[in-house]
Amino acid sequence: MESKTLFENIWDRHVIAEREGGQSLVYIDRHLCHDGSFNAFGQLREHGRDVRRPSQTFATPDHYTPTRSADLRDVPDARAHEISTAIDKNCADFGVTLFPWGDDRQGIAHVVGPEQGITVPGITLCCGDSHTSTHGALGCISFGIGASEVAHVMATQAIWQRRPKTMRITVDGKLGFGVSGKDVIIAIIRQISAAGGTGYAIEYAGSAIRGLSMEGRLTLCNMTIEAGSRIGMVAPDDVTLDYVEGRPYAPKGVAWEKAVSFWRSLPTDEEAVFDTEHAVDGDAIAPMVTWGNSPQWAAPVTDTIPDPASEFDVEKRSEMESTLDYMDLKPGTPISEIKVDKVFIGSCTNARIEDLRSAAAVAKGRRAVVSTLISPGSGLVKKQAEAEGLDKIFTDAGMEWRLPGCSMCVGMNGDLLEPGERSASTSNRNFRGRQGQGSRTHLVSPSMAAAAAISGTFTDVRKLMED
């Protein structure tokens, strides 16, 4: 038999038909929707089309949901209210399963999918959101699509796609204390650039990746899109199976046994060949902080802001100058001396229970000196955190414990930075204006965000925890 990669093992089992030139009609096993999918439902209505397999689509509101109040009627913004409630009608009309606002299962789509066992190994999954790459952490093919493609998936349960090339990124070594999946992916993007993965499906391999928890792997795959690639994957192993077993939509009993034996057959064969390979030294990764308006502009917290003058590529140099100007940073400034105005802990990147635990470990018994907002990834994460007393640690530290949603990651619900304000944020994008007009975002891990909240600057969490 021909040797195949994890990606090929799954892709080849989902191709319904192929056109000349290589585009494939790919079957989609599961599809996730959110409140921002109103455009796609609108397109279905415009054309008078139905959802072909409603039982394979699941929905949860996240982008526009308020995090302050559990009562949607409190949302003062009429349009946000309209969008937040449209999902109820759309799901009812089209027969789609909804985890509605107020339900414990509601949350950010990329937290909810794995949490509910909707995401399992070996499947194809789509969602109208670029961070759909997240789900590949469980060993499936999962990618973000645009609204027209969402409407197409709903109407046909399939999508036309060019087969991506394959890339393997091997991270060997042992991650140091205070170094998380977030630091690993930022280090990778820094190395291969924000366009380095474009056109590829990435498989993450190596001992440092194997050693990551499922939460860490979800964070890693989440930010794959920030390297330009829509698909990030980790081969399913015991960590994966332990995570999936017993979840509401995961197979049970005999079906579970059958699924497991299939999932065990998925990992990349030893002889399989990737189109591109990269290696990253896991031992050398330090807690990372981004300093520009692309996740590729990042450095270890122990570094200083680089000098554009030392960049040879003219276009890159001018981009660095303009990004530093926007971020109001001077070359040579130690990163640890940059002051922050607000801290955000949340988003589909870092709002799972382990993320909250690592932030709480830093916040415990300390006081935040800057305004800090924490939004758990789902109602169930919130419940779990409260059962463990994490909410108490945060509120005792003077931090705000909010309701689940995308919140300040993109600010569509009104959780925003003021113009010129600087954040330490556990989200995934530091683009200009992402957290509000004129906002300045630095991406960090949850423990580094908590450390910034405690000290008001980007403090090396390894040092803070030593003292």
Place this chain on the structure above:
Amino acid sequence: MEAFTTFKGIGIPIDIINCDTDQIIPARFLRKDRRDPEMASFLWHDLRKDPEFIFNKAPYRDGKVVVADINWGCGSSREGAVYALNANGVRAVIAPSFGDIHYNNCLKWGVLPVRLARDDCDGLRRQLHDDPGAEVAFDLESQSVTGPDGARYKFEIDPFDKYRMLNGLDDYGVTREYDTQFDAFEAKHKAEYDWLYGDA
């Protein structure tokens, strides 16, 4: 979708590396309807606050072709980025590389995404700066672009994408032609992976 055969329009040089879709249309405008009368004003909305931004200047503000840099349209999957281009009559974007999702979104709405070598993109942008109002021409059938100086560049496009663009086809119609294959595939798939269709 409006078919794309040939097109000629004023070029707008955008000298930004990794120009993400948040720059093309800020998130706060995504709540608007695709046909919102103000959609045209959302394109590069926050960048346009700088009076020096190229799209604020005549004749670039009448531009219908974007010439960009590496990783144009990376980031968010928001289709609003293409609605905003559409609303301004932009029919083509040339860049060394594109965000994959945005590339596909462009194809769905009749905006031709063209990948050219970075040097060629740099050269085209320079010409557009030096000669404001200069035009760039496209011929999809022959897969070629003609710059203001008359130089011709060939570009690659997937044959199926080309076919749909030339004919202005919506994917849905094409997909339904495959119903027989779909049904056969799904029956087999369901039998093999029955745990995906369990009691839940």
